[in-house]
Amino acid sequence: MTNDLQIAARKVASRNPATLEVLREFECAGEAVIREAVSRAQNAQAAWSRLGLRKRIFVLREFQRLLHGRQAQVARLITHEVGKPIAEAVATEILVVLDAVRFLVENSYQCLRDEQLPHGSVAMKAKTGQIVREPYGVIGIISPWNYPFSIPATEGLAALAAGNAVVLKPSEWSSLVALELASLLHQAGVPENVFQVFPGDGATGEALTKAPIDKLIFTGSAATGRRIAQVAGSRLLPVVLELGGKDPMLVLEDANVEVASSGAVWGGFVNAGQACLSVERCYVHRRLYEPFLGACVRKTLQLRVGNGLNPETDVGPLIHERQVRVVDEHVQDALIHGARVLAGGHALPELGPNFFAPTVLADVTHEMRIMREETFGPVLPVMAFEREEEAIQLANDSDYGLGASVWTRDRRRGERVARQIQAGAVMVNDAVSCFGIAEAPHGGMKASGLGRSHGRFGLEEMVRVKYVDSDRLPGLRKVWWYGYGEAFGRQMAAFLDLQFARSVVDRMKGALRSARLLSRKGKL
Ligand code: NAD
Numbered sequence: 001m002t003n004d005l006q007i008a009a010r011k012v013a014s015r016n017p018a019t020l021e022v023l024r025e026f027e028c029a030g031e032a033v034i035r036e037a038v039s040r041a042q043n044a045q046a047a048w049s050r051l052g053l054r055k056r057i058f059v060l061r062e063f064q065r066l067l068h069g070r071q072a073q074v075a076r077l078i079t080h081e082v083g084k085p086i087a088e089a090v091a092t093e094i095l096v097v098l099d100a101v102r103f104l105v106e107n108s109y110q111c112l113r114d115e116q117l118p119h120g121s122v123a124m125k126a127k128t129g130q131i132v133r134e135p136y137g138v139i140g141i142i143s144p145w146n147y148p149f150s151i152p153a154t155e156g157l158a159a160l161a162a163g164n165a166v167v168l169k170p171s172e173w174s175s176l177v178a179l180e181l182a183s184l185l186h187q188a189g190v191p192e193n194v195f196q197v198f199p200g201d202g203a204t205g206e207a208l209t210k211a212p213i214d215k216l217i218f219t220g221s222a223a224t225g226r227r228i229a230q231v232a233g234s235r236l237l238p239v240v241l242e243l244g245g246k247d248p249m250l251v252l253e254d255a256n257v258e259v260a261s262s263g264a265v266w267g268g269f270v271n272a273g274q275a276c277l278s279v280e281r282c283y284v285h286r287r288l289y290e291p292f293l294g295a296c297v298r299k300t301l302q303l304r305v306g307n308g309l310n311p312e313t314d315v316g317p318l319i320h321e322r323q324v325r326v327v328d329e330h331v332q333d334a335l336i337h338g339a340r341v342l343a344g345g346h347a348l349p350e351l352g353p354n355f356f357a358p359t360v361l362a363d364v365t366h367e368m369r370i371m372r373e374e375t376f377g378p379v380l381p382v383m384a385f386e387r388e389e390e391a392i393q394l395a396n397d398s399d400y401g402l403g404a405s406v407w408t409r410d411r412r413r414g415e416r417v418a419r420q421i422q423a424g425a426v427m428v429n430d431a432v433s434c435f436g437i438a439e440a441p442h443g444g445m446k447a448s449g450l451g452r453s454h455g456r457f458g459l460e461e462m463v464r465v466k467y468v469d470s471d472r473l474p475g476l477r478k479v480w481w482y483g484y485g486e487a488f489g490r491q492m493a494a495f496l497d498l499q500f501a502r503s504v505v506d507r508m509k510g511a512l513r514s515a516r517l518l519s520r521k522g523k524l
Pocket residue numbers: 142143144145146147151169170171172200201202203204205206207209219220221222223224225227228242243244245275276374376402442443444448449
C-alpha cells in the first residue's frame with residue numbers, strides 16, 4: 001500500500017542533443033492535473049471569447065512585437081533544446097510564427113465573421129440564413145519536437161484568435177521551448193488559464209485526449225496518430241491529425257540540374273532530415289541521373305555538420321540516439337539490397353552520439369525500407385525513371401501523402417504533374433518551404449493525416465459552424481406542414497415541374513398547377 005502511494009512521479013528531461021547536457025527535468029503531468037487544467041480553461045474561455053476578435057487580435061499583435069524583440073534568445077533556446085542550426089531556428093520557426101500572426105491580423109475577420117447564406121430553392125426564398133462560427137471551447141494540442149516553436153504556436157495562435165482556450169502537451173524533448181511560447185503569450189495579455197502548457201510523456205498526452213476537451217490538434221507520427229484516432233473515435237472527439245510523410249521529389253528531364261540538386265540537398269538535410277516535409281525520396285529522369293547525383297554528392301560533401309549554436313553549422317544532430325539507429329538501419333537495409341553510398345552513410349560518433357553524416361544513396365528500389373518508411377534523418381535516396389507516368393506512379397506508391405515536389409523548366413507541366421500526385425501540398429521547383437507560407441493549408445492524405453492547419457483552412461478547424469435560419473413570414477403556416485392529401489400530392493408534383501422540368505412549357509404548366517399551394521390552408 002505504502003509502496004503504491006510512493007511510486008515516483010514520471011519525469012522527462014530536456015537535453016541539448018548536440019552535447020547531451022541536461023537542461024532541465026520536468027515531472028510529467030498526470031491525469032488529475034490535466035483534468036483540472038481543462039476545467040480552468042473551460043472557465044476562462046468564455047471571457048476570452050467575449051473579449052471579441054478585435055481585442056484578441058490586439059493581444060496577438062503584442063505577442064508578435066515581443067517575439068520580434070526577443071527573436072535571438074528564442075532562437076538560441078530552440079537550438080539548445082532540439083539542435084537545429086541557429087539560422088534554421090530563425091527562418092523556420094521565428095519567421096514562420098511572426099508571419100502566422102500577420103496572417104491572422106489580416107484575415108481573421110474575413111474568415112470568422114458571420115456570413116449571409118442566400119437560398120437557391122424557390123421553396124426557401126422566404127427564409128434568411130446565416131453561417132455563424134463559434135469557438136469550440138477548449139482545444140487540446142499535442143505537438144512534436146522537430147518544430148517545437150512553430151507547430152504549437154501556429155496552431156495555438158489560430159485557436160486563440162478564434163476565441164478558444166488551449167491546453168498544450170509539448171513533446172517530451174522540447175518542453176522548454178513550449179514554456180517560452182506560453183510565457184510570451186502571457187506577457188502579451190493572453191490570460192494564464194487561456195493558454196496552459198503541461199510537459200510530459202505519451203501518457204500525459206493520452207490523459208489530454210481523455211480529458212473533456214472539445215477538439216484535439218495532434219502533430220506527430222502516424223503510429224501515435226492511429227492510437228489517438230482510436231481514443232477520439234470512442235468518444236467522438238473532433239481531431240486534426242498532422243502525421244508523418246515520405247515526400248517524393250520528381251526531377252523531370254527538362255529540370256535545371258544545378259538548381260534541382262541544391263533543392264534536393266537542402267530539402268533532404270534541412271533540420272537534419274527531421275522535417276515532416278523533408279525530401280525523403282528522389283526520382284530523377286534517367287538522362288539527368290548521373291549529373292544530378294554528381295552535383296548532389298559535391299554539394300553534400302561541402303556541408304558542415306556540428307553543434308547548431310555555431311553559426312557556420314549547416315546540419316545539426318538528430319534528436320536522440322534512437323533516431324540515429326533508425327536512420328542507420330534504413331541505410332544498412334538499402335546497402336544489403338543493392339544501393340550504393342555516394343556520400344556519408346554512417347554515424348559521426350566523433351561529434352557526439354546523435355550525429356549522422358548527410359548521406360546520398362544511389363540505385364535504390366521500392367523494395368527497400370528507405371523508400372517506404374519515414375526515415376526522418378539526413379538521407380537522400382535517389383532512383384532513376386524513364387517516363388513521366390512512371391515517376392508519378394512511383395511517387396504515389398506510398399502509404400503517405402503529405403508533400404511532394406516537381407522540378408521542371410516548364411511551370412505548366414509541373415502544375416499538371418502536381419495535380420496527379422497524391423499529397424496535401426505539391427511544390428513546383430521548391431520543397432519544404434510551403435510550411436512557411438502562412439496562407440497555404442498544411443496537412444496530408446492517406447497515412448499523413450486528417451484536416452488542415454495554417455491559413456484559412458487551419459482557422460476553420462478552430463470553429464464550429466452553426467447555421468441560423470429566420471423566417472421572413474413568421475405569421476404564415478408553411479405549405480409543407482400537415483394536411484396531406486391527393487390534391488397536395490398533385491400540387492407538389494407540379495411544383496417539382498416548375499423547378500426541374502426541362503421544357504419551358506412544362507415549367508409554365510407546373511407554375512400554374514402549383515400556384516394553389518400558396519393559398520393552401522392545411523388542416524393542422
Ligand atoms: P510522436 O508521435 O512520437 O510524438 C508526438 C507527440 O505525441 C509527443 O508530444 C508525444 O509525447 C505524444 N504522444 C506519444 N504517445 C501518445 C499517446 N498515446 N497519446 C497522446 N499523445 C502521445 O512524434 P515525434 O517523434 O514527436 O515527432 C516526429 C513525427 O511527427 C514524424 O513522424 C513527423 O513526420 C511528424 N510530424 C508531422 C508534422 C505535420 O505537420 N504533418 C509536423 C511535424 C512532425
